[in-house]
Amino acid sequence: MARKIVIIGAGAAGVSAAASARRVDREAEITLVTEEPYPAYSRCGLPFVLGREIPSFKDLILYPQDFYRMMKLNLLLETKAIELKPSSRIVEVKGKDGVVKSLDYDSLIVATGARASKPPIRGVDKSGVHLVRTISDCEGIERQIERSRSAVVIGAGLVGLEVASALKERNLKVTVVELLEHVLPMMLDQDMAKIVHEHLTGNGIDVIVGKGVDEIVGDTSVSGVSVGGSKIDADMVILAAGVKPEVELVRKAGGEIGRTGCIRTGIRMQTSIDGVYAAGDCAETTNMITGKPFAPQLGTTAVRQGRVAGVNAAGGYSTLTGVLGSAVTRLLDLEIGQAGLTERRAKEVGFKPVVGAVTAKTRAHYYPGGKDIRVKVVVEPESGRVIGAQIIGGEEVTQRVNMVSIAIQKGLTAYEVANIDTCYSPPVADYWEPFVTAVEMALRKM
Amino acid sequence: MARKIVIIGAGAAGVSAAASARRVDREAEITLVTEEPYPAYSRCGLPFVLGREIPSFKDLILYPQDFYRMMKLNLLLETKAIELKPSSRIVEVKGKDGVVKSLDYDSLIVATGARASKPPIRGVDKSGVHLVRTISDCEGIERQIERSRSAVVIGAGLVGLEVASALKERNLKVTVVELLEHVLPMMLDQDMAKIVHEHLTGNGIDVIVGKGVDEIVGDTSVSGVSVGGSKIDADMVILAAGVKPEVELVRKAGGEIGRTGCIRTGIRMQTSIDGVYAAGDCAETTNMITGKPFAPQLGTTAVRQGRVAGVNAAGGYSTLTGVLGSAVTRLLDLEIGQAGLTERRAKEVGFKPVVGAVTAKTRAHYYPGGKDIRVKVVVEPESGRVIGAQIIGGEEVTQRVNMVSIAIQKGLTAYEVANIDTCYSPPVADYWEPFVTAVEMALRKM
Numbered sequence: 001m002a003r004k005i006v007i008i009g010a011g012a013a014g015v016s017a018a019a020s021a022r023r024v025d026r027e028a029e030i031t032l033v034t035e036e037p038y039p040a041y042s043r044c045g046l047p048f049v050l051g052r053e054i055p056s057f058k059d060l061i062l063y064p065q066d067f068y069r070m071m072k073l074n075l076l077l078e079t080k081a082i083e084l085k086p087s088s089r090i091v092e093v094k095g096k097d098g099v100v101k102s103l104d105y106d107s108l109i110v111a112t113g114a115r116a117s118k119p120p121i122r123g124v125d126k127s128g129v130h131l132v133r134t135i136s137d138c139e140g141i142e143r144q145i146e147r148s149r150s151a152v153v154i155g156a157g158l159v160g161l162e163v164a165s166a167l168k169e170r171n172l173k174v175t176v177v178e179l180l181e182h183v184l185p186m187m188l189d190q191d192m193a194k195i196v197h198e199h200l201t202g203n204g205i206d207v208i209v210g211k212g213v214d215e216i217v218g219d220t221s222v223s224g225v226s227v228g229g230s231k232i233d234a235d236m237v238i239l240a241a242g243v244k245p246e247v248e249l250v251r252k253a254g255g256e257i258g259r260t261g262c263i264r265t266g267i268r269m270q271t272s273i274d275g276v277y278a279a280g281d282c283a284e285t286t287n288m289i290t291g292k293p294f295a296p297q298l299g300t301t302a303v304r305q306g307r308v309a310g311v312n313a314a315g316g317y318s319t320l321t322g323v324l325g326s327a328v329t330r331l332l333d334l335e336i337g338q339a340g341l342t343e344r345r346a347k348e349v350g351f352k353p354v355v356g357a358v359t360a361k362t363r364a365h366y367y368p369g370g371k372d373i374r375v376k377v378v379v380e381p382e383s384g385r386v387i388g389a390q391i392i393g394g395e396e397v398t399q400r401v402n403m404v405s406i407a408i409q410k411g412l413t414a415y416e417v418a419n420i421d422t423c424y425s426p427p428v429a430d431y432w433e434p435f436v437t438a439v440e441m442a443l444r445k446m
Numbered sequence: 447m448a449r450k451i452v453i454i455g456a457g458a459a460g461v462s463a464a465a466s467a468r469r470v471d472r473e474a475e476i477t478l479v480t481e482e483p484y485p486a487y488s489r490c491g492l493p494f495v496l497g498r499e500i501p502s503f504k505d506l507i508l509y510p511q512d513f514y515r516m517m518k519l520n521l522l523l524e525t526k527a528i529e530l531k532p533s534s535r536i537v538e539v540k541g542k543d544g545v546v547k548s549l550d551y552d553s554l555i556v557a558t559g560a561r562a563s564k565p566p567i568r569g570v571d572k573s574g575v576h577l578v579r580t581i582s583d584c585e586g587i588e589r590q591i592e593r594s595r596s597a598v599v600i601g602a603g604l605v606g607l608e609v610a611s612a613l614k615e616r617n618l619k620v621t622v623v624e625l626l627e628h629v630l631p632m633m634l635d636q637d638m639a640k641i642v643h644e645h646l647t648g649n650g651i652d653v654i655v656g657k658g659v660d661e662i663v664g665d666t667s668v669s670g671v672s673v674g675g676s677k678i679d680a681d682m683v684i685l686a687a688g689v690k691p692e693v694e695l696v697r698k699a700g701g702e703i704g705r706t707g708c709i710r711t712g713i714r715m716q717t718s719i720d721g722v723y724a725a726g727d728c729a730e731t732t733n734m735i736t737g738k739p740f741a742p743q744l745g746t747t748a749v750r751q752g753r754v755a756g757v758n759a760a761g762g763y764s765t766l767t768g769v770l771g772s773a774v775t776r777l778l779d780l781e782i783g784q785a786g787l788t789e790r791r792a793k794e795v796g797f798k799p800v801v802g803a804v805t806a807k808t809r810a811h812y813y814p815g816g817k818d819i820r821v822k823v824v825v826e827p828e829s830g831r832v833i834g835a836q837i838i839g840g841e842e843v844t845q846r847v848n849m850v851s852i853a854i855q856k857g858l859t860a861y862e863v864a865n866i867d868t869c870y871s872p873p874v875a876d877y878w879e880p881f882v883t884a885v886e887m888a889l890r891k892m
Contacts, residue, residue: 012877042810042872044810044870045810045813048873053813054813054814055814059812060812298870300867300869300870301867303877304867320865324867325867326867326868327869328875329871330873330874337869339869364490364491366505366506367491367494367499368499396844396845398842398845398869399842399844399845399875400845402866402869403849405866405867405868410852410853410856410858412852412856419766420848420852420855421746421769421771421772421851422746423744423746423773423774423783423785423847423848423851424744424745424746424774425774425775426500427494427776428774428776428781428843428844431745431746432749
């Protein structure tokens with residue numbers, strides 16, 4: 001009899017899992033369940049639709065309906081998984097019409113993702129306050145942009161700054177408020193964050209760091225926020241204060257939740273419940289450098305976890321022993337990327353890192369139009385290994401992050417990096433690669 | 447007494463050697479000798495000046511005169527080394543004024559580079575026929591562009607195609623003639639070269655492959671070339687048929703010349719003559735993958751060799767155990783890069799390679815403006831190691847080549863590459879990195 005695979009969540013992880021499962025088992029019955037009215041779409045693309053870089057939310061939908069037919073996937077839209085009964089291998093789901101159905105499974109993949117956090121700020125439920133997680137959240141933002149002149153974004157992480165940049169592109173007056181000491185606090189050290197901070201303010205975005213929002217003010221709808229005693233006027237407020245993993249389905253069924261708040265998984269993405277796998281923003285993995293539980297909440301991690309879960313759920317063999325959590329974005333023409341640990345994070349976990357940093361050009365110095373690029377590297381002095389890098393520049397950042405990412409993952413020492421053979425041509429790079437130069441700066445301190 | 451270091455050649459290798467030597471020994475007397483009227487400049491930039499991407503030849507000069515003073519380097523311009531007398535540690539040089547001087551040395555670094563080859567074609571000495579090696583060669587080309595309507599470029603290697611693209615940018619009718627089967631024969635396999643070929647012809651450059659030029663025709667000055675019996679009209683002819691290393695100084699002094707025609711060197715860039723080092727286009731090194739002698743004639747290799755030679759010549763310790771010869775260029779907005787061995791070269795040296803290739807986009811598929819990128823990888827099936835890659839695309843090629851380059855140098859297997867953690871953001875990359883996807887294609891054949 002055909003294997004029954006049920007996947008809860010049809011985001012990047014869920015669909016990646018479905019496609020991989022299908023490749024392993026051509027006969028399996030695969031059902032994808034999602035609460036949303038759309039099948040898989042790219043959440044990472046949402047801010048870029050708001051900024052009008054991408055024409056429409058519909059463009060973010062990853063596959064046409066044909067894909068689901070071709071892959072023989074049953075797609076249940078606007079359907080919520082309400083209870084998991086592991087002993088009978090059943091998951092109960094409730095459709096848009098309120099009818100509850102029982103789906104039995106041989107393998108279940110929980111790819112329920114995360115929901116945007118609603119911070120406990122007074123006034124958070126006023127009209128004009130928006131989360132940024134789903135297409136319908138962003139359709140709400142889109143509608144309000146048309147009738148707004150100013151916005152406050154709460155949270156200066158990746159999503160917060162991407163939305164702030166988008167709103168600026170749409171000619172709103174934008175203020176970003178970040179509780180922690182600097183922008184992109186998980187991704188960058190303070191010295192590197194300063195470059196981003198200045199880039200944002202140079203482009204007319206007000207940035208307040210080290211302060212929380214005391215209250216969202218206004219009658220029924222937002223008129224501003226109060227920060228450290230002073231009021232900032234705003235017609236809309238965006239909450240970009242992180243996400244909470246959706247783990248209740250598994251928790252209630254007795255599954256283990258890890259220290260990160262995500263579902264604990266093994267190297268095959270199996271949960272503590274037999275026959276149940278987890279993948280995506282709801283699932284924990286391991287940080288390659290620290291060996292500790294890790295939940296980087298990235299699309300790239302989600303698709304990798306999804307693939308491994310899908311293969312195993314279909315009876316194949318695949319493992320994920322860890323991820324690095326490399327990330328990149330582009331904010332108002334500035335590219336910002338990171339791989340491995342920041343200096344601060346490295347210290348927090350107990351390393352005594354040595355750092356090196358350099359500012360260079362993205363093209364030969366004599367080739368017009370080259371842009372500044374700054375590279376900071378973090379080296380662990382006992383092993384000599386490169387354990388982190390942050391790169392900020394006007395172009396050519398992404399693939400540099402990938403290069404660094406490979407170096408870190410494969411345990412290259414600073415000495416090895418100093419001898420790598422890079423390529424060069426005047427319009428696209430200079431003789432000496434700045435990643436290598438930054439590592440040499442660190443080596444001089446060792 | 448201060449150590450005396452003489453460096454013959456003030457190109458990329460020579461100046462890199464001088465700067466490194468100075469860092470090791472602050473007291474040494476360092477003399478740089480060059481036949482050219484300019485100190486170190488970037489030869490790689492020459493075609494881009496012809497194409498008007500870089501304003502002037504003067505922009506290519508790597509350092510201002512101040513640099514040489516600051517580094518306390520004696521710079522002898524328009525001076526030729528005529529004889530090396532290793533037993534007395536003297537090198538004789540002849541200045542512009544014809545006066546011969548003896549320079550004694552403790553360490554000598556031969557960084558004489560290479561000269562452009564003049565192929566044995568009838569009519570090669572006619573007026574209107576140009577080499578492309580020095581600023582003065584290119585000043586000659588520049589003067590003739592003004593009064594020319596059409597050009598034939600002989601040789602479709604990197605320099606030939608860069609000059610052909612530049613002449614096209616200058617609105618000449620351009621024909622490229624390549625004796626071998628396809629363009630960029632050392633850098634690409636035929637299937638990948640086809641993309642470049644079509645890009646060139648699509649931009650109005652005529653490309654003839656698999657045929658040699660029988661004769662350069664015209665009275666005293668060029669009127670065209672004869673190829674396979676038919677005549678191609680041209681007001682100018684560019685010879686870009688490779689280079690010959692300048693090794694006579696060392697050969698005549700009894701130094702060993704390797705199989706590549708370049709000066710044989712050890713891992714410290716020492717030649718077979720005591721106290722004499724070599725670096726740059728005249729010096730052999732080792733190919734990291736094949737372990738065989740190698741002379742890739744690249745600026746990046748030259749500066750690495752120069753650095754190692756400089757450190758050792760000054761009494762320090764530095765080694766270069768091999769290079770990969772990663773290369774990149776940009777031709778009329780198409781970026782072309784390569785690292786390691788092509789499929790063809792891999793077979794020539796005895797491997798039985800497995801290949802994988804994929805065409806992807808440089809941005810998320812839903813993000814407007816993404817450009818095609820094609821990646822081909824070469825995998826050695828016994829070890830599973832990735833041993834080569836070719837990448838062609840509209841953007842984001844260079845740092846991908848560097849990523850691949852690290853993977854190859856550090857011996858990553860295809861399985862390891864399939865699991866690397868890359869980064870992603872809609873405007874700059876898609877979820878799955880095409881290098882990884884191409885490797886997965888190869889894996890399926892193993």
